[in-house]
Amino acid sequence: QVQLVESGGGLVQAGGSLRLSCAASGIIFDFNSMAWYRQAPGKQRELVATINSSGSPNYIKSVEGRFTISRDNARNTVALQMNSLKPEDTAVYYCNAYLGLLDYWGQGTQVTVSS
Secondary structure (H helix, E strand, O other): OOEEEEEOOEEEEOOOOEEEEEEEEOOOHHHOEEEEEEEOOOOOOEEEEEEOOOOOEEEOOOOOOOEEEEEEOOOOEEEEEEOOOOHHHOEEEEEEEEEOOEEEEOOOEEEEEEO
């Protein structure tokens, strides 16, 4: 049974930092690409950052230079370090694991940035 469990969300003031973590089980973690998505109220879910099995990251433009995605294959975890947070980063953040046609999601963790 595949499980992705996110943690680390919360309330922070603008300019602050949060670190999200996602623990994966039930998958061959090393082979999977991992991603973080977010969904703000009334908006569609959007991709924030990806990291492939080799550790190469990609980011959407709006978070580049502020967010860092990383993975620890020994611990089956992926993290998202978020710095210089803005109110527009407020959303539920979801961890995603994908490999070919296989696609798995966590339950999400709320990030709220106050101005």
